[in-house]
Amino acid sequence: MPTSVKLSVDGMSCEGCAGSVKNILTKCPGVVTVDEVSVKNKTATIQVDSSFSVDNTVQSLSKAGFASKQLSV
Numbered sequence: 604m605p606t607s608v609k610l611s612v613d614g615m616s617c618e619g620c621a622g623s624v625k626n627i628l629t630k631c632p633g634v635v636t637v638d639e640v641s642v643k644n645k646t647a648t649i650q651v652d653s654s655f656s657v658d659n660t661v662q663s664l665s666k667a668g669f670a671s672k673q674l675s676v
């Protein structure tokens with residue numbers, strides 16, 4: 604049963620950035636779906652399963668220049 608996780612994501616300035624963030628999130632272990640990446644709100648909403656690691660995901664985004672953190676479970 605997937606759980607919804609919301610992340611704050613800094614460093615997105617256009618839809619291209621949002622696309623990059625979406626691509627990265629899609630490849631992160633445990634991410635089932637990427638519901639929304641919002642440049643305006645600086646957030647990403649994803650559905651994850653039990654293998655999801657927020658640390659791993661934050662690190663992957665950080666490597667691409669996006670600072671992120673988990674807002675809610």
Ligand SMILES: [Cu+2]
Binds near residue numbers: 616617618620621
């Ligand atoms: Cu951009």
